[in-house]
Amino acid sequence: MPVAGLPEPQHQDQAGALSLDSGPRGAGARERERRILRKRNNRTEMDDFNRQVRELLGWRRTVHGSAATPSLHDRFERIQITGDVLRYQGNSGDVGCYVVAQPLPKHNNYFEVLITDSGVRGSIAVGVVPYDYNLSQQPGWLSCSAAYHADDGKLYTGRGVGQQVADKCQTGDRIGCGSREDRAGQELQEIASLFFTRNGKEIGTVVVPLPLESLHPAVGMHSIGEQVQIDLQAEWAWADEDSLMVVDNHEDDWARLHDMKVSGPVLEYAGKGKSIMDVGLAQAKLPLSTRSHYFEVEIVNPGEKCYIAVGVARKDYPKQRHPGWNKGSVAYHADDGKIFSGSGVGHPFGPRCYKGDIMGCGIMFPRDFHLDSEGECDTDGKERFQQSKSKVRQPRGAVLYCTDSEEDEDDDGEGCGESHRQSQKVVVFFSRNGKIIGKKESWIPQGGFYPTIGMLSSEERVKVDFRPLSG
Template identity: 50%
Template sequence: MDDINLHYRFLNWRRRIREIRDVRAVRYRDRWRNMFRDGDMLRYHGDSDEVGCFVSGRPLSKKRRYFEVTVNDTGVRGMIAVGLVPQSHKLDHQPGWLPNSVAFHADDGKLYNGSTVGQQFGAKCCRGDKIGCGISFDSDDGQITVFFTKNGEEIGSVEIPASPEDLYPAVGMHSLGEEVVLDLNADWRAEEDDGQMIVDSHEEDWSRLHDVKVTGTRLVAALQFRAEKGQKQWKLGFSVTTADCLGIAQRSWIQWFYRKTVVRREQMGEGARAPRTRG
């Protein structure tokens, strides 16, 4: 009897696993209409009176917060739209036309934010241009910042009341000959100064470090300190040997940096001399 019960439990477990897989398959399935898709290539496939729309099956997230579209052909009118929509977005409408959707349209350079009336946002796009769209998680008031790029440069942003899990990458088309290449795994990083280690201060609270460059046996670093009050800025460059680096493990890096700062400023004759700390 126990063997029979275990057998039925096993069968129920396998059935439950299949049901979960089927639900996930439907949830994360890409949707498109009036388009021909071949891998990452999307081409308009309609009569120009109907909108063609593609919606990704997966929303944006912190690990996947940006996607990009390369315009292979603008077709007759170049009515290509790139943006974000809810999962239930109707495929017979361009991204940005319906509520809770936002998109940049390549034919007129306008931003459409839940309306069929757009606002001037950037320049028109042509063949070979790359249009990107991403989200920022900096806001804490329930708003999501959606930004757009063209050929690797940000052209603007807009805040919308939405959560990341409700924003799905979407591409719209509306004329014969339009064709794009979609990259849902594109990478977007703001420009940073190479070879610099940046330390931000919020009223004497050191928050983060960036690039550190090692050359041979010497650690070469440039530190930039920014004071929030007074908007005063100064930079300090120095180099230390690997023996000095070993000392960092024996004391906090803040104490180590403070000692180096005091010594350097004394050598340069800048400001009052602060007392040195012992290691």
Template identity: 50%
Template sequence: MYGGIKCVPYMLSCVSPHLFELLKNLFCPVHDTTMEGLHNLQPYPVLRMKCSMSRDTDISHERIALDGDFLSYAPNEDDRVGVYIAAHPLTPDMCYYEAEIIDTGTDGSISVGLCSKRCPLDAHIGCATESIGFMTECGRLYKEGSRGTQLCIRCDCGDRIGCGIKFDQVLEGRGDPFCTMVPVYFARNGKELVTELVSLPSGGLYPAVGMDSVGGEVKLFLGLNWVPEEDSLMSVDTNEEEWYRLSDIQLNGQVLEYTGRGKSIKDVGLAQARSPLNTTVHYFEIEIVDPGESCYIAIGLTRRDYPKHRHPGWSKGSIGYHADDGKIFIGSGVGDPFGPRCHKGDRMGCGILFPRDYVCQYDSDGGSGEVSSSPTGMDNLLELTLDTSDSEDEDWWNSQCGIEHSSKMKVFFTRNGKMVGARQVCIPKGGFFPTIGMLSMQEKVRVDLRPLTG
């Protein structure tokens, strides 16, 4: 009987230290050395699990530097794999995410996928239990340490790897009521690569990224709703009313595709929005879906009657940032060094910083209207150069006086959400219209004319 009583404190110590202390006081006949030994016992594993579950709302990471949505490899002295695990698992309401490769680093070793919170923080996603991951350096899929299945070629800067769960196709365990199988799918640049059934671990599957390539960097896009690229390209009747003219460019939903010959600079394709930027809608973006043969893609602002076969920035009354060489063009065919070149997957943005006292009176179609402003604090910025050139609209410029010189604004450009630079320019009468130019075969961009308005 006494031996049975000695077992009771041990069992209770595995469940609750507080009950154990109470029992120690009640059962004083138990030898002190025995009680000291019980004090040194490790807690029951369930207690450790409760502690780790309480931290599930936190991001887990080792050897990964965080800068907002950007993740970069931060090796220590042993150069082990760095791993990031998101704060929340995928759910039916947030069932998909993407990681865009900003820099592949020295060898491109980046893994993207899903794992449980119990996965080690020093192994690539897919190389440990309760994980599945896609390796960008070789285009292979790994599941819980498997040898890997080839899905595609090596990924490069600008590629976006997506991963999600098809919760509408969840399978309850066959023969095991505690096992749930979920279809996990991977996509590359909007095209689905594979769907794989995976056992759903306790606590769920979390977005995760692994890296061991010096200089490697990705940007995370969590909580997305994935729409296959094919579905996007089929929605041809959704956004046509937003465009004033499309010259040698075909519209498919939000995607613009170059359809010109692409043989000389006279073959530029131009897409110009119907309405100019204003104090409500002052910024727009494009994403390079396909750079085509040469990535002759430009984003910028132009006057209403801009020549239809000129890149934004090449002619008077325009400014443009060009993806192929990173130069900025301001009313001239000669550009200046400005920012980095842009590639597949990069997002290029353009906007106007309107002063607080700026009054915009454009009509709904972007027609001419009076504007007034008294901008301050911009004297040190570059102004729009109105030098002579052989552009095809020279006669228009000299005869129409198409600039309202009383209105100067700061036009800025971004790349992947980061500021590239800005220039101060004169606003043409009637306003500045969002414009995209393209010049090489198979070029495609996805446009968002209102990314900041929800």
């Protein structure tokens, strides 16, 4: 309590500043204190304002960046994805569809799909669709989409009716899709001109009313067991289309093709498959020799009956007879696991073969055996036999030289009209999945034994490798 006649004592106000007396000097001090407080408050408010502005600008940049470059993901339904392998996971009542997040690139706007398993119906579609495409529909069925369908060989462009452009596809076939903008050097803004390929050959073109950057690679499936491998980095060689088709064709490897179709290393039966006279036969251009004495065949599709025969035969072997049925031939048959050597009656030899099995056939040449020019033919198509003591490498641990002296009762009289003095005995051996399962001693005809493959039921397909030892 102030005392009468004395100045009031100093004290602190709410702002923490000292209150001075009311004299002239006290009024000046209070004014200075007020100015300091105002500056301090203004600086604090400005700092808060600047902080809020910075936060707002940062939020705006985040929102703008998200809208400009949305984070897209691959879209799929009823599809199991393992790396680059896609597998149908539905119940065959519903379509499974996979849409790649990124559209077809402008600089390598081509991709391919390898059918590793055609499943029950082979209802596989390969093409392009918008990113928000209805995943319950096959590519090509809805507007602004296009696709090639493997089950019927048709191109579909935005409707349920397709245009026939090629044969249907099976396991082992490759389907490709790309755009022509880069080749023409012009980028159309409103439409995309697309082309489709099958096993390295162009089969058809379509136009989609969308720019290229709006079209995404897509794969559709619709039956149990369907599986494909997608290659988004595949390339289409515009300048070398002709040479590419020659390399993929592999027809130069074959001397004779009867009721057989060649697609790269794959052989497909193209006969009627109604009787034993409907054999499809493929015979290599060159015989087995000490330099190339072994080949393999992988069963890609066993077809209806798996009537697939793998072996060797003389050059003039009848085209409508399975390898092994006639003289001058030895073959291992996949359907019953028997070996046939110049007779229509086979003998138990090894296990039956199924899809995915690899059947191999080779010759164990005598130590003093040598083909002139190591398998190169003379102008008359025959080869001269010469004696030589040179050695060659061994296949997968198998004995290359024949040391067995046992006689083959089925070979008596065999030689295709050739005198035994004009030929020699060799041992033909067979393997299954890399393991030798048996051998057969046989007279080799003049001109040599040629790799020969026979088929006899629809949809049979095999993949041939003439040099599995050397890669």
